Amino acid sequence: MSVKTLTIDGKMVTGVAGTSVFGAAWEAGIQIPRLCHIGGLSELGACRLCLVEIDERPRLQPACMTEVEEGMVVRTDSARLHAHRKLIVELLFAEGNHVCAVCVSNGHCELQDLATSLGIDHVRVSYQHPRRQVDASHPRFALDLNRCVFCRRCMRVCDEVEGAHTWDVAGRGASLRLIADLGQSWGSAESCTSCGKCVQVCPTGALFAKGSSVGEMTKNRAFLQYIVTARAQHQWIRK
Amino acid sequence: MSAQTSAAPASVNRAGKPRLATVWLGGCSGCHMSFLDLDERLLALAERVELGASPLTDFKDFPPADITLVEGAVANEDNLEVLLRVRARSKVLVAFGDCAVTGNVTAMRNLFAVEDVLDCVYRQSATVVAGLPLGGDGVVPRLLPRVRPLHELVRVDHFLQGCPPAADRIFDLVVALLEGRTPELTRRFG
Numbered sequence: 222m223s224v225k226t227l228t229i230d231g232k233m234v235t236g237v238a239g240t241s242v243f244g245a246a247w248e249a250g251i252q253i254p255r256l257c258h259i260g261g262l263s264e265l266g267a268c269r270l271c272l273v274e275i276d277e278r279p280r281l282q283p284a285c286m287t288e289v290e291e292g293m294v295v296r297t298d299s300a301r302l303h304a305h306r307k308l309i310v311e312l313l314f315a316e317g318n319h320v321c322a323v324c325v326s327n328g329h330c331e332l333q334d335l336a337t338s339l340g341i342d343h344v345r346v347s348y349q350h351p352r353r354q355v356d357a358s359h360p361r362f363a364l365d366l367n368r369c370v371f372c373r374r375c376m377r378v379c380d381e382v383e384g385a386h387t388w389d390v391a392g393r394g395a396s397l398r399l400i401a402d403l404g405q406s407w408g409s410a411e412s413c414t415s416c417g418k419c420v421q422v423c424p425t426g427a428l429f430a431k432g433s434s435v436g437e438m439t440k441n442r443a444f445l446q447y448i449v450t451a452r453a454q455h456q457w458i459r460k
Numbered sequence: 461m462s463a464q465t466s467a468a469p470a471s472v473n474r475a476g477k478p479r480l481a482t483v484w485l486g487g488c489s490g491c492h493m494s495f496l497d498l499d500e501r502l503l504a505l506a507e508r509v510e511l512g513a514s515p516l517t518d519f520k521d522f523p524p525a526d527i528t529l530v531e532g533a534v535a536n537e538d539n540l541e542v543l544l545r546v547r548a549r550s551k552v553l554v555a556f557g558d559c560a561v562t563g564n565v566t567a568m569r570n571l572f573a574v575e576d577v578l579d580c581v582y583r584q585s586a587t588v589v590a591g592l593p594l595g596g597d598g599v600v601p602r603l604l605p606r607v608r609p610l611h612e613l614v615r616v617d618h619f620l621q622g623c624p625p626a627a628d629r630i631f632d633l634v635v636a637l638l639e640g641r642t643p644e645l646t647r648r649f650g
């Protein structure tokens with residue numbers, strides 16, 4: 222098990238070979254913004270919010286998809302990165318239909334928090350106002366694609382932790398959408414065990430428990446760490 | 461990007477006080493209600509400003525203002541005309557509340573064609589159908605094809621989020637502008 226030594230924001234950091242720059246930074250107390258990454262699930266590299274500058278590499282690299290290397294020099298905080306992150310979040314707002322004032326996740330939303338932490342006060346690109354579907358066919362949960370940012374945390378948790386693989390995506394670009402099983406309504410997807418894991422990992426108000434009203438949907442992130450630790454280390458402890 | 465206009469506004473009236481105006485476009489008036497929630501601080505504010513155009517005053521035209529808070533998105537031809545005039549006559553223009561900043565609930569109709577929206581409201585869900593208010597008759601303003609936030613149409617100096625923004629935040633903003641400070645604004649986007 223070889224250990225790599227690198228520099229992140231001027232700080233000497235070590236990481237076991239194979240770990241990501243994101244993970245090494247996190248261990249060292251350096252928090253890189255992220256949206257698609259969630260500890261305990263595989264990496265996807267879909268949102269590009271974790272972009273960092275690495276010396277010798279001309280292009281920005283997603284920290285969650287980049288493995289630590291000996292002698293790497295990484296910067297996670299620069300005017301250029303900040304500008305990119307800001308624009309990415311603005312694009313996410315413009316791409317979907319985010320009407321926070323009437324959203325179940327208002328006040329408990331990772332997308333909103335990102336916007337706030339990046340100092341976004343308005344969106345500089347035109348809102349697209351796409352026609353997207355709401356699926357309320359499941360007896361306990363609902364999916365509102367207007368608020369989906371396609372991080373696919375739901376898809377990964379359902380596949381990798383629950384083992385059901387109910388969620389998948391269909392289409393490309395602007396017509397990308399989340400589908401249940403072979404594209405039917407969630408309520409009729411036989412693979413779903415109704416465990417609710419997807420709802421808990423969703424960073425936005427796209428997946429929520431029925432009966433939640435504006436601002437009422439809070440997500441419990443700790444459960445994922447609990448299950449993952451329990452499986453990997455056979456320790457059933459709640460932190 | 462918005463110009464961070466933070467210079468102390470010069471007085472424009474006989475009383476020597478800066479003039480504060482508020483405008484109501486395509487919104488629910490909730491931001492104005494929140495403004496009224498300043499309660500006794502309204503008196504403190506009244507000491508420092510002269511009230512210009514607002515839904516409470518009766519100006520036939522918009523007199524020049526130092527600070528104008530504009531509530532609501534731009535939803536119809538009338539809103540657009542008012543906004544352009546207000547921008548031309550305001551030193552500092554604030555997008556007041558989520559509808560002004562993002563389009564918010566007002567812009568939810570952008571998912572549909574204007575004709576379909578009017579048809580749904582005035583024909584399908586009406587008990588008495590008296591025709592569609594299509595505008596252009598000088599009585600009802602014509603709806604724009606898309607509801608838009610202010611900054612897509614004019615320069616906006618400051619963005620005050622919230623649906624509605626809390627009274628404290630409105631007060632902080634106005635006081636900061638009066639004192640020539642750049643207001644701290646983003647507490648939550650959207």
Ligand code: SF4
Pocket residue numbers: 318319320321322324325326327328330331332333368425426427650
């Ligand atoms: S998901 Fe988040 S950003 Fe989107 S509408 Fe809901 S609270 Fe706002």
Ligand code: SF4
Pocket residue numbers: 378379383385386387388412413414415416417418419420
């Ligand atoms: S409730 Fe559980 S099984 Fe059903 S889609 Fe969500 S994660 Fe998968």
Ligand code: SF4
Pocket residue numbers: 368369370371372373374375376399419422423424425427428
């Ligand atoms: S539903 Fe939620 S978890 Fe799934 S892709 Fe959309 S935003 Fe991500």
Ligand code: FES
Pocket residue numbers: 254255256257258265266267268269270271272283284285286
């Ligand atoms: S967190 Fe790395 S790309 Fe999304």
